[in-house]
Amino acid sequence: xxxxxxxxxxxxxxxxxxxxxxxxxxxxxxxxxxxxxxxxxxxxxxxxxxxxxxxxxxxxxxxxxxxxxxxxxxxxxxxxxxxxxxxxxxxxxxxxxxxxxxxxxxxxxxxxxxxxxxxxxxxxxxxxxxxxxxxxxxxxxxxxxxxxxxxxxxxxxxxxxxxxxxxxxxxxxxxxxxxxxxxxxxxxxxxxxxxxxxxxxxxxxxxxxxxxxxxxxxxxxxxxxxxxxxxxxxxxxxxxxxxxxxxxxxxxxxxxxxxxxxxxxxxxxxxxxxxxxxxxxxxxxxxxxxxxxxxxxxxxxxxxxxxxxxxxxxxxxxxxxx
Amino acid sequence: xxxxxxxxxxxxxxxxxxxxxxxxxxxxxxxxxxxxxxxxxxxxxxxxxxxxxxxxxxxxxxxxxxxxxxxxxxxxxxxxxxxxxxxxxxxxxxxxxxxxxxxxxxxxxxxxxxxxxxxxxxxxxxxxxxxxxxxxxxxxxxxxxxxxxxxxxxxxxxxxxxxxxxxxxxxxxxxxxxxxxxxxxxxxxxxxxxxxxxxxxxxxxxxxxxxxxxxxxxxxxxxxxxxxxxxxxxxxxxxxxxxxxxxxxxxxxxxxxxxxxxxxxxxxxxxxxxxxxxxxxxxxxxxxxxxxxxxxxxxxxxxxxxxxxxxxxxxxxxxxxxxxxxxxxxxxxxxxxxxxxxxxxxxxxxxxxxxx
Numbered sequence: 001x002x003x004x005x006x007x008x009x010x011x012x013x014x015x016x017x018x019x020x021x022x023x024x025x026x027x028x029x030x031x032x033x034x035x036x037x038x039x040x041x042x043x044x045x046x047x048x049x050x051x052x053x054x055x056x057x058x059x060x061x062x063x064x065x066x067x068x069x070x071x072x073x074x075x076x077x078x079x080x081x082x083x084x085x086x087x088x089x090x091x092x093x094x095x096x097x098x099x100x101x102x103x104x105x106x107x108x109x110x111x112x113x114x115x116x117x118x119x120x121x122x123x124x125x126x127x128x129x130x131x132x133x134x135x136x137x138x139x140x141x142x143x144x145x146x147x148x149x150x151x152x153x154x155x156x157x158x159x160x161x162x163x164x165x166x167x168x169x170x171x172x173x174x175x176x177x178x179x180x181x182x183x184x185x186x187x188x189x190x191x192x193x194x195x196x197x198x199x200x201x202x203x204x205x206x207x208x209x210x211x212x213x214x215x216x217x218x219x220x221x222x223x224x225x226x227x228x229x230x231x232x233x234x235x236x237x238x239x240x241x242x243x244x245x246x247x248x249x250x251x252x253x254x255x256x257x258x259x260x261x262x263x264x265x266x267x268x269x270x271x272x273x274x275x276x277x278x279x280x281x282x283x284x285x286x287x288x289x290x291x292x293x294x295x296x297x298x299x300x301x302x303x304x305x306x307x308x309x310x311x312x313x314x315x316x317x318x319x320x321x322x
Numbered sequence: 323x324x325x326x327x328x329x330x331x332x333x334x335x336x337x338x339x340x341x342x343x344x345x346x347x348x349x350x351x352x353x354x355x356x357x358x359x360x361x362x363x364x365x366x367x368x369x370x371x372x373x374x375x376x377x378x379x380x381x382x383x384x385x386x387x388x389x390x391x392x393x394x395x396x397x398x399x400x401x402x403x404x405x406x407x408x409x410x411x412x413x414x415x416x417x418x419x420x421x422x423x424x425x426x427x428x429x430x431x432x433x434x435x436x437x438x439x440x441x442x443x444x445x446x447x448x449x450x451x452x453x454x455x456x457x458x459x460x461x462x463x464x465x466x467x468x469x470x471x472x473x474x475x476x477x478x479x480x481x482x483x484x485x486x487x488x489x490x491x492x493x494x495x496x497x498x499x500x501x502x503x504x505x506x507x508x509x510x511x512x513x514x515x516x517x518x519x520x521x522x523x524x525x526x527x528x529x530x531x532x533x534x535x536x537x538x539x540x541x542x543x544x545x546x547x548x549x550x551x552x553x554x555x556x557x558x559x560x561x562x563x564x565x566x567x568x569x570x571x572x573x574x575x576x577x578x579x580x581x582x583x584x585x586x587x588x589x590x591x592x593x594x595x596x597x598x599x600x601x602x603x604x605x606x607x608x609x610x611x612x613x614x615x616x617x618x619x620x621x622x623x624x625x626x627x628x629x630x631x632x633x634x635x636x637x638x639x640x641x642x643x644x645x646x647x648x649x650x651x652x653x654x655x656x657x658x659x660x661x662x663x664x665x666x667x668x669x670x671x672x673x674x675x676x677x678x
Contacts, residue, residue: 062399064395093432094431094432095430095431095432095434096432096433097432098429098430098431098432099430099431099432103430103431105431105432105434105435107434107435112395112398112435113398113427113431115422115423116422117418117422120391120418120419120422120423121391121423122388122391123387123388123389123390123391123392123394123395123419124391124392124394124395124398124423125395126388126391126392126395127391127392127393127394127395127396127397127398127399128395128396128398128399129395130392130395130396130401131395131396131398131399131400131401132399134349134351134377134378134396134401135349135399135401141395153387153415154387154388154391154418154419157383157385157387157388157389158385158388158391158392160383160385160388161382161383161385161388161389161392164383318433319428319429319432319433320428320429320467320468321428321468321470321491321492322428322433322436322437322438322491322492
């Protein structure tokens, strides 16, 4: 069903992935201009999970994410212009220049925030899930994080609580095998399956190839249906790979912390190319048109950010207390 | 026969404040380890679950950090929480959520969504609480922009300040001294509020200003009476009530009048709230002072457990008396200061039998 071109799903997924990729690549390309003056963690190579998520999540569902949060913000429907303006430190930014790339928010789509501290937003996502349960709404709360967050105590605390309380929370783990430059094998025992370990805590667990957007779609879809039905929480693990350096706009294979062979293999599994190959060539002109539209939207967003005013210096000392 | 006044102890006043607040705000939740156990956190959470149900009042896993983040998440969707920890020391496991999230969420996302949470932390001294069950770390919380810190000394203020904390849109650290739980006061009924950020002049005086917080205010009152009876010294006692934001107007006005200052602090000496107060007075009001300000705080060592080691460890009324005499340059070397209650120094009163 998901492969059907009739429901335009592949085209939509393609558009979402392309939009995230191009936004991130434009940031990377313009970063050296020195106008985006904050740490920036890009999701190039990891677009399949947010793209599939974007087609399934409801506007009033809650989402929180991590330092690598641009893709999730965009996938939830967060305003592109406000995000770029935030990275530029402008008054028009989604956090008025106070948060930067690592602190994104768009309350109009219930994207509730991203955090720079590993694992930090996970319990906040659980609290949002608890609030939905208390208010008896059908909302789901999604918490995005990476494999590094699994090693934080707060991950265990949070998923344990969500499981005890049967909360409508979906834990979205994008396992890209690295925490900064530290590989999984120095951080977790050899042969461990994160999913199996988490399963023992008690939530329902699913995992799949995080670069195959259809598999991701099916996985998230299943979790959402069950969670909406009161059968949460869910823990989803997606295997994927970060192409660029941990923080910043460059490729960093010269550092030698990961094998070129691994990198090349993952690059061959580019989620966008993978999807493109599955789409009938007769739709390629449509894709081209979509790419042009998206490129234009991104150029507009950067123009907006560049032309926007900076906040007044005095704003730094305001807004500490509500 | 006169109508019996609504007298209750500090712990019951906390309980009363929670009942009033949960009645007023139908979405408010209340949780903490032991919140619904038979002891009800020193009776402070008594009958809450019975009255408001398990959805709003519940016991929890031993997960201080996540529980703090959970209250933040709930707050972002408009649900106020009161989270209680039976000892402040356990809450140190939650510093990430408190400092990186609760204190900053409002500011760092451009002042869009407030975080109305109240974190009740019980602290204390004595009864062998020792190195990790007795820490008074108000100075830590005081250091963090975005937090409010409340530290009542009297049962009526405890009620009024707790209700104000709960309905404040910001994260509030509410510090309860275990030695105050059994102290009594006349408590106003219903939705009684005491403003956060306003100190209370407990006793007017003209010779010296004593700034105090939490349990030490009781020792200060004892000391002031003694100073008056024995030396005809009139000390002004200001109970800070709120540590952050401090009521500088009341502090400055009093120091302007008395020109002498003693600050009492239940925390460690270095980097204490007392240190901050004295620094600001020295920087901004140097010319007001007739003598060097004095602080009395805990020594910079972990609190030992054995009562043999803590005989003279805590600030008591006699220490306050001596500090005041020093400030007024009165020679006290040959005077016997017979003010402390007889008996051990590690209990608030002889009836206190622990276990904690």
